[in-house]
Amino acid sequence: MTEQIGVIVNSNSHIDYVCRLYGPLERERRPPPDAYAFGSFVAISLPPPPATSPDTGQGSTADAPCLIGVVYNSMLVNPNFTNLGPRLTSNSEQTVFSPDLIDETAILVGLLALGWQDKSGPQQGTPRPSAEVGATVRNLTDEEIRQFHRDENGRLTLRYAATLLAHNSPLVPALLLQIIDRLDTLVPQEQAILQVMRNNIAWKSIVQPAG
Amino acid sequence: MPSSAIGTVKGPGETLHEFTFIAPDPDRQLKHGEFVYYTAPVDGSERQILGRITARAAVKLFPDIFMADPSVPPHTLAAMLGYESDATELFELTVTVLGYYNEDLLDFTNPRVPPQGGAPVFIAANETLTDLLSRGRQGELGSAYIGDLLSRDPGAVPVALDVRGFTSTHLAIIASTGSGKSYLAGVLLEELMMPYNRASVLVIDPHGEYDTLQQVQNLESFREHGYSPKVRIFRPHDLRVRISSLSLPDLRYLLTNLSEKMHYQLGRAYRYAQRTWGEDRYTLEQLYRAVREVGDGAQGENEAADEDPTTGALIWRLGAALGGSGIFHDFENIELDEMFQPGMCTLVQLNEVEPRQQQVIVAALLRRVYQARIDTERGKLQRGDRNHVPFPVFCLLEEAHNFAPANADAVSSDQLKIILSEGRKFGVGAGLISQRPGRLDSDVLSQCMTQCIMRITNPIDQNRIAESVESVGRDMLRELPALSKGQVIVSGASVNTPLMLRVRTRRTEHGGEDINAPAQWRQWFENEQPAQAADSALFAEKELERDEDGMLWA
Numbered sequence: 001m002t003e004q005i006g007v008i009v010n011s012n013s014h015i016d017y018v019c020r021l022y023g024p025l026e027r028e029r030r031p032p033p034d035a036y037a038f039g040s041f042v043a044i045s046l047p048p049p050p051a052t053s054p055d056t057g058q059g060s061t062a063d064a065p066c067l068i069g070v071v072y073n074s075m076l077v078n079p080n081f082t083n084l085g086p087r088l089t090s091n092s093e094q095t096v097f098s099p100d101l102i103d104e105t106a107i108l109v110g111l112l113a114l115g116w117q118d119k120s121g122p123q124q125g126t127p128r129p130s131a132e133v134g135a136t137v138r139n140l141t142d143e144e145i146r147q148f149h150r151d152e153n154g155r156l157t158l159r160y161a162a163t164l165l166a167h168n169s170p171l172v173p174a175l176l177l178q179i180i181d182r183l184d185t186l187v188p189q190e191q192a193i194l195q196v197m198r199n200n201i202a203w204k205s206i207v208q209p210a211g
Numbered sequence: 212m213p214s215s216a217i218g219t220v221k222g223p224g225e226t227l228h229e230f231t232f233i234a235p236d237p238d239r240q241l242k243h244g245e246f247v248y249y250t251a252p253v254d255g256s257e258r259q260i261l262g263r264i265t266a267r268a269a270v271k272l273f274p275d276i277f278m279a280d281p282s283v284p285p286h287t288l289a290a291m292l293g294y295e296s297d298a299t300e301l302f303e304l305t306v307t308v309l310g311y312y313n314e315d316l317l318d319f320t321n322p323r324v325p326p327q328g329g330a331p332v333f334i335a336a337n338e339t340l341t342d343l344l345s346r347g348r349q350g351e352l353g354s355a356y357i358g359d360l361l362s363r364d365p366g367a368v369p370v371a372l373d374v375r376g377f378t379s380t381h382l383a384i385i386a387s388t389g390s391g392k393s394y395l396a397g398v399l400l401e402e403l404m405m406p407y408n409r410a411s412v413l414v415i416d417p418h419g420e421y422d423t424l425q426q427v428q429n430l431e432s433f434r435e436h437g438y439s440p441k442v443r444i445f446r447p448h449d450l451r452v453r454i455s456s457l458s459l460p461d462l463r464y465l466l467t468n469l470s471e472k473m474h475y476q477l478g479r480a481y482r483y484a485q486r487t488w489g490e491d492r493y494t495l496e497q498l499y500r501a502v503r504e505v506g507d508g509a510q511g512e513n514e515a516a517d518e519d520p521t522t523g524a525l526i527w528r529l530g531a532a533l534g535g536s537g538i539f540h541d542f543e544n545i546e547l548d549e550m551f552q553p554g555m556c557t558l559v560q561l562n563e564v565e566p567r568q569q570q571v572i573v574a575a576l577l578r579r580v581y582q583a584r585i586d587t588e589r590g591k592l593q594r595g596d597r598n599h600v601p602f603p604v605f606c607l608l609e610e611a612h613n614f615a616p617a618n619a620d621a622v623s624s625d626q627l628k629i630i631l632s633e634g635r636k637f638g639v640g641a642g643l644i645s646q647r648p649g650r651l652d653s654d655v656l657s658q659c660m661t662q663c664i665m666r667i668t669n670p671i672d673q674n675r676i677a678e679s680v681e682s683v684g685r686d687m688l689r690e691l692p693a694l695s696k697g698q699v700i701v702s703g704a705s706v707n708t709p710l711m712l713r714v715r716t717r718r719t720e721h722g723g724e725d726i727n728a729p730a731q732w733r734q735w736f737e738n739e740q741p742a743q744a745a746d747s748a749l750f751a752e753k754e755l756e757r758d759e760d761g762m763l764w765a
Contacts, residue, residue: 124293159293193283193291200276 002139005031006109008044008131015113015126015163017044017069019137020106036109038171039178040071041140041148044111044131065118067127068140068148072167072175073110080105111137112167114160115148122148124159146186156183156190158197173205216331217241220249221303223325228308230262230325232332233270235298243267243690244711245362246335246344247304251324253311260322261335261343262306263708265686271301306332307684309708312343319343319707337367344707346373355402355705357395357663358712361698370712372399374408376705377661378605378640381631385648385656385676386665391697393420394721395663395714396607396644400424400556403605404442406435409554413580413606415573417613419446419560423722427556430718441555445545447537447563452575453544454498454533455484455491461571464622466528472521473528479505480525494541495533499526538568546597547583550576551604566613573614574623580604581630584637603638606630611643612650624652631658648675656680661703666694683709 010018019042021031034040043066089097116127122144140148151157164172180198184191218234218241230249234241241247241264248259277285286299310321326332340360347354353374360368384399386392396414403410404427414421425442427433433440459481463469469477480501484493487501506522533539550557559576561569583598592599608614614623630641631654643659645651649671656679664683667673668691677688682702687709690700694711702709757763 156291157293158291161292192280193288196277196280196283196288197291199279203276 002141003031003035004136004138005035005042006137008111008133008135008137009108010133011131012110014130015069016167017067017111017113017131019044019109019111021109023106035139036071036074036107038071038074039175039182041145042069042071042111042137043067043117043140043144044069044113045136045138046116046129046131047135063117063119063121065129066116067113067129067131068115068117068122069111069113070175070179071109072112072169072171075108075110077104077106077108112164114163117148124148124157126163142186145182149183149187156187156193158183161197173201176201177205217247217334218304218332220326220328220330220332222328224305227323228321229265229305230308231303231305232326233301233303234332235300236302237297237300240334241267241302241304242362244687246340247306247332248335249326249330249332251322251326253322253324258311258322259333259335259339260308260311260324260326261319261339262308264304265307265684266305268303268305269300270303271299273299307686312707317346337363340368344368344710345370346376346705346707347371350407352407354407355399356715357398357402357701358699358714361711361713365713369715370701370706370710372402372661372701372705374403374410374705376703377642378410378603379635379638380660380704381634381640381658382642382661382663382705383611383656383659383680384642384644384663384665385667385672386646386663386699387667387669387672388646389696390666390694391699391714392644392646392663392665393609394697394717395665395699396609396642397421397424397717397719397721398714399642400607401427401433401718404433404440404554404556406433406438409438409440410556411551411553411602411604412556413550413576413604414556414558415561415576415606415608415614416558417561417564417569417610419562420609420722421558423720424556424558426719432718438554441552442558443550443555444558444560445550446560450538450559450561450564450572451540451543451545452538452572453491454495454539454541455488455493456544456575456579457539457571458575458578460622460625461574462529464574465532465567465571466525467567469525469528470521473525476502476505476521476525495529495539496541498529502526502529536568538564538572547580547600551580551600551602553602570614570621570623573608574626577606577623577626577630580606581626581634581637581639584639588637603640605640605642607642607644609644611645611655612647615643615652615655617650617652624655627655628652628658631655648672648679651675653679659703661705662701664691664700664702665698666696667691687711 004022006019006021008017009020012018021036024030046065046067049065113127115122115124116129117123149156149158161176164176177198180194184194217236218232221231221233224230243264245264246261247264248261250257251260273285273289277288289299308321310319313320344360349356349369349371354371355374356369356371358370359365360370384392384396400412400414402408403412422444425444427440428442459478462477462481463474466477480498483505484498484501488497502522502525506519561572564572579598580600583592583600584604586592586598587600594601614621615627616624627641630639634640643651643655648656649669653675656675662680662683664676664680667676673688673691677685680702683700687700690711694700697714699712699714700709701712
């Protein structure tokens with residue numbers, strides 16, 4: 001179980017969420033940059049099923065229902081960005097005179113939900129449930145990533161590739177390459193099939209546009 | 212009858228008698244040339260409208276890029292991406308409609324009822340095809356079972372040619388070397404010798420490769436109720452053509468480089484001989500005499516007449532062409548009743564015979580048998596008369612391009628054309644076998660109404676076939692270079708529709724095998740070389756002898 005890195009604050013579609021990373025007032029320390037790096041796999045907590053008692057605390061266990069997504073974008077929010085003056089205090093004095101102002105800068109990351117996890121285990125595809133505002137987000141462990149990429153027969157699966165490729169973002173090819181490279185190290189026995197896929201995407205996104 | 216459909220009609224094809232259908236075809240049943248049907252109402256009842264697949268195009272395939280790594284099958288990549296189904300391919304097939312079989316016309320009738328879009332398409336059952344495709348029935352009177360439908364399992368759909376069709380309207384077997392044309396001819400001859408056919412066949416065999424056909428005389432399967440086929444072989448040294456049976460064109464053809472005057476004198480001499488001693492009753496000596504008689508020089512039998520240069524040259528040429536030949540003879544002739552008899556296959560082997568002589572022999576034979584059949588049919592000849600041939604005959608000519616060449620005059624060409632155009636009235640059928648249809652006279656080829664075409668790769672030959680053979684569609688001709696040994700396209704009068712067949716196995720051995728050169732070379736080192744070495748040693752030991760003049764004698 002990894003540490004939580006932020007909460008869902010908005011969504012653009014059923015699978016496209018915006019997560020605000022925890023700031024200094026919510027956690028003792030900000031999540032490390034690796035935790036929300038481009039292509040990182042995350043779990044977005046889901047409300048527990050109605051039959052389950054709210055007191056069981058399932059949200060904290062590894063097999064609790066969640067959406068599984070990937071970081072595909074990041075944005076910095078800075079209210080001071082266009083606020084160029086006039087200024088009464090210097091930056092160093094700001095923490096003394098208006099301490100709340102610091103909290104309003106934030107890092108937002110875009111998450112694409114690529115699957116979900118329920119009591120039958122992780123599955124790829126467009127999830128039926130959706131996350132709520134305030135749902136917590138945490139990183140997946142290497143083992144969880146491996147699990148997520150195995151089908152019921154134990155074979156490597158990448159069913160979300162079509163969804164990703166259909167997503168209208170120039171970052172998607174790079175994201176897929178990033179994911180494949182990660183899987184390459186996590187499941188080295190499947191290197192051959194991953195290489196075919198990687199070469200295919202690389203050709204279409206790198207060679208063909210330049211040609 | 213398979214109850215499940217194998218495809219769904221998409222819509223009409225490019226031409227009026229075509230339609231297309233879509234099929235996944237996971238079992239690879241829908242081969243090029245396969246027969247399928249749809250049902251349509253004809254005259255108040257549902258009929259099976261048969262058609263043949265003439266084109267096949269993929270409409271859904273794995274992307275090329277999925278095949279980048281041969282060790283990663285594309286379906287595993289598709290499975291990884293979430294496509295687990297086995298249905299990875301989809302084909303669009305074009306079908307040429309043959310129609311339903313009309314029992315009254317004994318042919319296919321196109322009802323001109325196109326299939327509805329979305330209608331099911333079925334694969335035709337083996338039994339249906341066996342009934343509908345071939346005119347003959349295996350093992351019945353007038354049938355020649357030559358092989359099975361190529362698109363089905365061996366033996367599933369036997370195809371029997373209608374012997375009546377090809378013996379009256381002629382046959383052509385066209386194939387490049389090594390694709391099995393002699394083998395197919397052997398199969399055909401076997402069938403003709405079967406108890407249910409008992410044909411009278413003459414085979415002109417320029418390479419002497421049909422010897423093995425003699426085995427039909429000993430095989431039990433060829434016998435029935437006292438019938439047993441005969442095979443008679445005339446080897447080159449057995450052949451006799453009576454000089455007086457040669458026609459004037461034959462003589463002119465045999466005597467090369469004749470001047471105008473010689474032509475004229477030969478014509479006069481020929482007519483003189485016929486007038487004086489009767490048709491078919493003179494010898495070479497008498498022909499010489501006729502030449503002298505009609506010549507410009509001193510008249511008489513003596514040598515003085517030869518002083519006339521034309522007479523001398525003509526006599527010299529006649530002597531060179533006919534005198535020294537063991538085939539052309541003053542008195543002996545092979546009688547037609549020796550060659551033609553129902554239930555008998557006569558092989559005339561012409562190996563070692565000079566090509567022009569081969570043509571003259573063939574022309575003379577064909578002319579005699581054709582004339583005999585005309586005279587017999589018209590009642591001029593009665594039982595017991597010489598040349599009385601009271602039954603139809605079939606003549607099979609190997610290397611037919613030598614007897615009817617495309618761009619050259621051959622004396623046999625004209626005779627062959629007469630038989631091809633008129634022979635059916637008098638029961639003289641011809642079968643032509645050639646490996647170079649491009650060199651075969653196109654008139655000759657186009658008059659053979661049953662065609663057996665095997666692998667042809669030469670484009671000139673393919674074009675000649677396309678020009679001369681109307682019954683085979685372009686789609687089938689495209690298959691020609693791709694046919695394997697022993698596969699044949701049969702079309703024309705002896706089958707109901709063009710068919711691709713797998714030639715059946717011969718009951719007798721095949722005689723047209725190539726020489727195994729490497730094996731024979733090796734054999735030479737094992738057997739011949741030691742013997743030769745011994746002979747050479749003896750020669751070296753022998754002292755050379757010179758006579759008194761110092762001449763060295765062999």
